[in-house]
Amino acid sequence: MTRLVGRRLLSSIPVLFGILLATFAIARLLPGDACEAALQERADPQTCEDFNRRNGFDQPILTQFGDYLGDVFTGDLGDSVRFRRPVMDLLVERLPVTLQLSAAALLLAVVVGVPLGVIAGYRQNSKTDVATIVGANVGVSIPVFVLGLVLQYLFAKELADTPFGLPPSGQLTAGTIPEPFYDAWGLEKNTVFDFVANFDLLNAVLIWRWDVFVDAAQHLVLPALALSTIPMAVITRMTRSSLLDVLGLDYVRTARAKGLRERVVVVRHALRNSLLPVVTVLGLSLGTLIGGAILTETIFNLTGVGKTLFDAIQGRDYFVVQGFTLMVAVVFVIINLLTDILYTFLDPKVRVS
């Protein structure tokens, strides 16, 4: 067990190094001059030379890579050329937006997907089953941005004057600037507190402002819904097919023969085992979620990791591209690692072999 986890940890080291190399390469391969992109009309040879020297762009490429490695290990991701702020600060400010969005989407996907999959699998070939399969097929086929726009139209225009009306974009109603919880609690501001305070929902709870919480939640519903359809459909299908596999096994027949109530057989015996593959799917969904977040955040005007990254790539903001892709990839590797480890805990068969 420990050896398995250890081996898995070791094997992610070369991948992490590859990621470092790749993020550096991606940022440098973007065509166009960082100086011109950053300074625009103010760019002339003299200022550009200063600019390049200040940012280390005049060094040989290998030296730049070496500096980059050194900086990353000391937690310094450089400064954004465009915002003139440390990339770390931007991450602290914007990562929570994306994490909150992804978490809400995943939660929605699990809460809706698993029960739907169970019902569909249990009543195979019933009308509910067919409807679920059709729904899931359509769900994986709708592009995130189409669904996002359609949701905006439905909830912010057609239903705007009904109780179902929802705001089409943004994180909070314009003008609402909730107090960060550390101020309310009279604590000293630090990076960790700042990071936590940028989760709008969490911060609203911490400062005990119900109205702010509702406002933030209302703004979150549509983007989370748009982002959740693909994982939701995948989870529904996975739960359904894996429940179908398990329901045919001998131990389920034994449980029934024992005279257990059907509910107990399905929920406690069959479902538990059929959720194993679903865990894997959850881990894998994360990549789709972050890709989808780029689109969702653009449509719903959320300043999260996806939108920042997209803007940074377009604007040649090297250090932001590097820092943010690095963070995304590292999060991805960690999640995969956790999924694998979780899997070994959940499935004794993996542990033995």
Place this chain on the structure above:
Amino acid sequence: MAVEEIPLAEQHPTAELGPTVQAQRGLWRDALRETLRRRSARVGVAVLGLLVFLAVFAPVLAPYGEREVLIESEGLRPRTEPCIHVSVDWVPDVVVLRQVESFLESNGFSCPSAEPQHLMGLDGNGRDVFSRVLFGARVSLLAGVVAVSFAVVIGTALGLVAGFFGGWLDNVLMRVMDVFLAFPALLLAIAIVTARGPGLFNAIIAVSVVTIPVYARVVRSRAISVREQDFVAADRALGVSELRILTHRVLPNSLTPLVVQGTLGIATAVLELAALSFVGLGGDPDQAEWGRMLALERNQIFTSPHLVLYPGVMIMLNVLAFNLIGDGLRDALDPRLHR
């Protein structure tokens, strides 16, 4: 029936290549029949057939050109809503005709008969959306298929080499693939297109490169299992060259998962291409590409939802078709699913 032939080919490895090839052909014919027995796969084939029909006959079916601007010639405003005329030729029954007309009117699809007909309205530049949607089928279908074909070829080559020869080469190649897979596909694709400059061709390359690891992994795992089979050992004993083993033993045995993965991959590729177009990295704004059409008008969602809806539905149909066919193929070719 279809599936019993896979083990058959593997159980009689010493047979000449002839029977193996024949078994393969039978396998595919059976697989196709098995696939088409599923209702969902039939729906997929029907939708795909419709899209291919639209793509092939777009110049004949489309009332206007792909890039034809109509405002000046017809005196219409840009973003005119859909306008459908029902004529007595289509609906001979007068009662039904009235019903259809009142239905269209109550849903805002009707217009004075003096105005020219535009089934899906006009876009912001005064172009006929229906015609552009038809021409868009060409771009979307072709781009998806080309992107996946390229990825399959490169991925297969890498997977064969890695899986068959193993050792450090396998290790290096697969770690590189791991690095690729550690980035969200769309993010990597955006970076690649930005590096090479926006455009449809570069978007196809980007989407393709991003999915290479998927195919490489599929082929590699097959290659590893085939490498250990007795019939490969027999080939070696008979002095068959490594290259021939690769092309005649390993490759045919990797085809099944490749076909399934590839069909599903087209669906993903279409989605990603549309997403790239949506963020402005796909074809040029004039090109009738669904993602791009949608992106151009996305700020008009509240005033002219039809401009977003029609291209959006087309993208969805295209993705849906390949997903349904891919699922059907997987079920038909997967022996474990037969009860």
